[in-house]
Amino acid sequence: MPRAGGVERPSRPATQAMVSLATDIVRTADGVPLKVTLRRVDRARKLKAVALVVPLFLFILLSFAIPIGVMLFRAVDNPEIAGALPNTVAELARWNGDELPDEATYAALAGELQAAHKSKTLGLIGKRLNYELPGVRSKIMAIGRAVTKIEAGPYKDAVIGIDPMLGERRLWTVIKSAGEPYTIFYLLSALDFERTQDGDIVNVSADRAIFRDVFLRTMGISMTVTLATLVLGFPVAYLLASLPARTSNLLMILVLLPFWTSLLVRTTAWVVLLQTEGVVNDALMLLGFVDERLQLIFSRFGTIVAMTHIQLPFTLLPIYSVMKTISPTHVRAARSLGAGPFVAFWRIYFPQTVPGIAAGCLLTFILSLGYYITPALVGGPTDQMVSSFVAIYTNMELNWGMASALGAILLAATLVLYLLYNRLIGIDKLKLG
Amino acid sequence: MTIADRQYVEFIEVQKSYDGEILVVKNLNLSMRQGEFLTLLGPSGSGKTTTLMMLAGFEAPTHGDIILDGRSISNVPPHKRDIGMVFQNYALFPHMTVEENLAFPLEVRRMPKSEIEEKVRRALAMVRLNEYGKRRPGQLSGGQQQRVALARALVFEPKLVLMDEPLGALDKQLREHMQLEVKHIHQSLGVTVVYVTHDQSEALTMSDRIAVFNDGAIQQLATPNELYERPENSFVAQFIGENNRLPGKVVLVNGAGCTVEVTGGGVVEALTVNVIGVGAQTTLSLRPERVRINPPNGACANVFPARVEELIYLGDHIRARVSACGQRDFVIKVPNAEGGVGLTPGADIAIGWKREDCRALDPS
Ligand SMILES: Nc1ncnc2c1ncn2[C@@H]1O[C@H](COP(=O)(O)OP(=O)(O)OP(=O)(O)O)[C@@H](O)[C@H]1O
Numbered sequence A: 001m002p003r004a005g006g007v008e009r010p011s012r013p014a015t016q017a018m019v020s021l022a023t024d025i026v027r028t029a030d031g032v033p034l035k036v037t038l039r040r041v042d043r044a045r046k047l048k049a050v051a052l053v054v055p056l057f058l059f060i061l062l063s064f065a066i067p068i069g070v071m072l073f074r075a076v077d078n079p080e081i082a083g084a085l086p087n088t089v090a091e092l093a094r095w096n097g098d099e100l101p102d103e104a105t106y107a108a109l110a111g112e113l114q115a116a117h118k119s120k121t122l123g124l125i126g127k128r129l130n131y132e133l134p135g136v137r138s139k140i141m142a143i144g145r146a147v148t149k150i151e152a153g154p155y156k157d158a159v160i161g162i163d164p165m166l167g168e169r170r171l172w173t174v175i176k177s178a179g180e181p182y183t184i185f186y187l188l189s190a191l192d193f194e195r196t197q198d199g200d201i202v203n204v205s206a207d208r209a210i211f212r213d214v215f216l217r218t219m220g221i222s223m224t225v226t227l228a229t230l231v232l233g234f235p236v237a238y239l240l241a242s243l244p245a246r247t248s249n250l251l252m253i254l255v256l257l258p259f260w261t262s263l264l265v266r267t268t269a270w271v272v273l274l275q276t277e278g279v280v281n282d283a284l285m286l287l288g289f290v291d292e293r294l295q296l297i298f299s300r301f302g303t304i305v306a307m308t309h310i311q312l313p314f315t316l317l318p319i320y321s322v323m324k325t326i327s328p329t330h331v332r333a334a335r336s337l338g339a340g341p342f343v344a345f346w347r348i349y350f351p352q353t354v355p356g357i358a359a360g361c362l363l364t365f366i367l368s369l370g371y372y373i374t375p376a377l378v379g380g381p382t383d384q385m386v387s388s389f390v391a392i393y394t395n396m397e398l399n400w401g402m403a404s405a406l407g408a409i410l411l412a413a414t415l416v417l418y419l420l421y422n423r424l425i426g427i428d429k430l431k432l433g
Numbered sequence B: 001m002t003i004a005d006r007q008y009v010e011f012i013e014v015q016k017s018y019d020g021e022i023l024v025v026k027n028l029n030l031s032m033r034q035g036e037f038l039t040l041l042g043p044s045g046s047g048k049t050t051t052l053m054m055l056a057g058f059e060a061p062t063h064g065d066i067i068l069d070g071r072s073i074s075n076v077p078p079h080k081r082d083i084g085m086v087f088q089n090y091a092l093f094p095h096m097t098v099e100e101n102l103a104f105p106l107e108v109r110r111m112p113k114s115e116i117e118e119k120v121r122r123a124l125a126m127v128r129l130n131e132y133g134k135r136r137p138g139q140l141s142g143g144q145q146q147r148v149a150l151a152r153a154l155v156f157e158p159k160l161v162l163m164d165e166p167l168g169a170l171d172k173q174l175r176e177h178m179q180l181e182v183k184h185i186h187q188s189l190g191v192t193v194v195y196v197t198h199d200q201s202e203a204l205t206m207s208d209r210i211a212v213f214n215d216g217a218i219q220q221l222a223t224p225n226e227l228y229e230r231p232e233n234s235f236v237a238q239f240i241g242e243n244n245r246l247p248g249k250v251v252l253v254n255g256a257g258c259t260v261e262v263t264g265g266g267v268v269e270a271l272t273v274n275v276i277g278v279g280a281q282t283t284l285s286l287r288p289e290r291v292r293i294n295p296p297n298g299a300c301a302n303v304f305p306a307r308v309e310e311l312i313y314l315g316d317h318i319r320a321r322v323s324a325c326g327q328r329d330f331v332i333k334v335p336n337a338e339g340g341v342g343l344t345p346g347a348d349i350a351i352g353w354k355r356e357d358c359r360a361l362d363p364s
């Protein structure tokens, strides 16, 4: 096929007709407008770029984005009562809440409890109502059994006759709110709030309040661990960054050693070391530093020691890699300009390490928030962090709403801290090397 | 000794070794007047930076003493030496603005704020960067950064300023411009400058005196003119400018002159500079521009036949490569005078040079 423009053109009348200003359009040698060719080339390049990220993108979508979305949804999702008692819930929509519901509502409840008894789903209803009215589960089971004996209406008095609880507004308020498709009940509970009969949000009584403590503890432990890793890691990073390559590589292997053993092994090693009859206590006794053995493990101290050990490389490595990029001539320049060793370090060297400190600390803090195994193994009962409650609710209580609400609040708290951090230090200043 | 010629900086038998095996600075003796511009010139690894670092206080001499203004500074830490320093890569503090960089040496000296502002302003004006005070070093061009580094090293008015290849990273044009600028600042402030470079033309244009370093020792310490005209050994002759090297053997020494039998053939009359005596090996050094083509009879003590091998046109002059005295890469520079040079490749010519232009140096 001839490639010369003049011969080619007649074979493309359509293009010619559409492009009225044909003379103004730059064309490639074979007559295709330059922009079209460019777009074609670009598209191929973009497709290639997309193809490279698609696997990871799908993986992250499936393993991260979707689960988080599901979690956030579960924290407000409320399907149990609406599914099991649809008619009762529908009747309750008319209820003003001031006095007891009417006969129709009682009839609907009786009918649905009978059905639930038959289909053995009473347990589900009991469990859900039990979240808001502790102790109600067994009563619901008994009521379900008794209600099958009622053969015909009027139902109201008969039902109240089974259990006086059914003649109280409290239960009905709970059924009504538990029957809504979405609820903030789990989120409120996760922050130690509850709703009164009149719908006001109040603090739960002191003996039932646990989660605020747990969140504060989680933040506190994470901050302490972050600070400890910074205090311990910074000097080491400084040493590593200033030593000749051969020595620093050797030391770096020692720093990275914790990465090469399993978390479980490391944690149990701390149990061996720190227990009352353990190596550390033996040594302290032998050297006469203490008169009686210390409680080092199954305590806050043990938790923080073990977590600091595990997290140290995460804080240290970003600091180290940022320090590596700081030219040693900066400190020399400062010295030659008249600054003593400390001033040169504090005013010239340290500010340049801040992005690394920020990155390392943020990493350690966020990872620490999610600790679960380590506090469980080396902490005491008052050292458990949010994650262990999430685990308890998912694995033992099968209360996904509560587990999700705790997770959602932890996520929100982390985001708030992150924004605060961004405001104070600036996320663009973060440097991993 | 009068005040005027009192030495300001003195290195006395200074030696330096990093590893206890190799001396990177060997028995360095050097003295400088106040206000002098001294350049350390030498190939890579010859110990220039090490010498500078010992003066600045970042390396301790392994042996010997360094005297600054009549006082030994061996026990004075770097920040108490009051020596301004310009580093090869500028070493500007990236997290500070230009003004903060300049204010730093004044702040650590606890000067009052108003005085700091005034001095910073004047220093910026000196390097003509008044508008750039609020920028970070990363937002400046190489030449601007260089000028900030210079201003920072001078702002606290040190008597001595050290510069380690400060222009190394700049392109040719900017480098030449900055050379003049540095020279100008030196003259107007009257500071003493020790300057390190391995660019010989930079050394020649800027310095009062040049110390040519090689292998940890000063090969020659002299004014630029003297170094070029009267190199004392074959390293200096080779390192500064271009020269033709003719190896040979001394057959006669006659006071200031000597006669040398060139290995490639021919007997040359030369100046005795650095030869042991009759029978010794020597290298004759001869600048290409001192060789004359077809000299008139009796004008030159040395005349030899030569054949033109190659001509390279360089605008203002022409480089001719000829074979003569058994050398195939004997180089002659011919000024591109009116009417051309009248050389053609392959032509047989005569070349000649005066005795005074040919120096008998150590064999190398
Ligand atoms: N910190 C050090 N430890 C060990 N050896 C060093 C150190 N610094 C320099 N040297 C060695 O000392 C010798 C002289 O180095 P120096 O830096 O003084 O050379 P230089 O003349 O400044 O060279 P250049 O022109 O390349 O900057 C070199 O052989 C170098 O390898």
Ligand SMILES: [Mg+2]
Residues within 6 Å of the ligand: B048, B049, B050, B164
């Ligand atoms: Mg150097």
